[in-house]
Amino acid sequence: MFDYDSELARYQERLSQALGIRRGDRVLDIGCGTGLTTRDAARAAAPGSALGVDVSGPMVARARELARTERVRNVEFVEADAQGHDFRPGYFSLGISRFGTMFFSDPVVAFATIGRALRPGARFVQLVWQAADRQEWHVAIKAALSDGHPSAMPTSAAGDPFTMADPQVISDVLSAAGFTAVDVVEVCEPVYYGPDAERAHAAVLQLGMAKELIADLDAVPVERALDRLRVTLDAHDTGDGVWFDSRAWLVIAHRP
Structure with a gap:
């Protein structure tokens, strides 16, 4: 399982700063x-x-296991598609998401469902990716695994992580879903793939986009692609980990 928490550690800090969680809050993630x-x-x-x-x-x-290990008792986890889940209306005082809202089949319906779960006046704070061509990690890794031809890159079966890349789309979707005072702010942090190039190589190959790019290749093209990936990762090994630049939007909207 890919370690998204390590990859997004810098963004986790930025999100935590923006949340302003208060004692007694009921948080929906x-x-x-x-x-x-x-x-x-x-x-x-x-x-x-x-x-x-x-x-x-x-x-x-895994989330439930970690909560038990860390003895966090005031937390629950549900396996569900938030778009159609039957949340308790008006129950939560804060909604949050760290790159978890870009894959809805009908985002207006999904955000309206989330909005109904929030109490009046509650905020919904989320991080979403900017456009694909503004993500060094996306461009460099996919170019390496596709022989430098981004036009040959398939659409991931897991969905498009860049559907919320346009601030106007973000504002329009959230407004249509019933949110108000939508604020979109740029946040730029590097993302982390491992302590060195070799371990970053193993980590990247756990990503869906990497698996899909080499899935239909024969043995020799696969080996060439993996060699190119090693060169790319070596070039981004800072001595303090393998890092790539990235750009995101921090979005804050309000439930009226």
């Missing part, structure tokens, strides 16, 4: 993955609580 954001929110909200929602069964199982 959309696309929680293995639950780091949810557990952190639960600790900050105590004696309140946090609920993490994700479509991935293995990630939710």
Whole structure:
């Protein structure tokens, strides 16, 4: 399982600063993955609580395991698609998401569902990626694995992570879903793939986009692609880890 928490550690810090969680908050975390954001929110909200929602069964199982290990008792996790989940209306005082809202089949319906789960006046704070061509990690890794021809890159079966890349689209979708006072701010942080190039190589090959790019290749083209990936990762090995530049939007919207 790819370690998104390590990859996004710098963004986790920026998100935490923006949340402003208060004691007693009831936090809803959309696309929680293995639950780091949810557990952190639960600790900050105590004696309140946090609920993490994700479509991935293995990630939710891992989130529950980590919560037990860390003895975070005011947290729950649900395996579900937030778009159609039956949340308790008006229950949550804060909604959050760290790169977990870009894959909805109908984003207006999804955000309207989330909005109904929030109490009046609550904020929904999320991070989403800017456009693909503004992500060094995306461009460099895919170019390496596709022989430098981005036009040959397939669309991921996991969905497009850049559907919320346009600030106007973000504002329009959230407004149509019933949110108000939508604020979109640029946030730029590097993303991390491992302590050295060799371990970063193993990590990248766990990504869906990497698997898809080499899935239909014969042995010799695969080996060439992996060699190009090693060169790319070596070039980004700072001596303090393998890092790539990235750009995101921090989005804050309000439930009227």
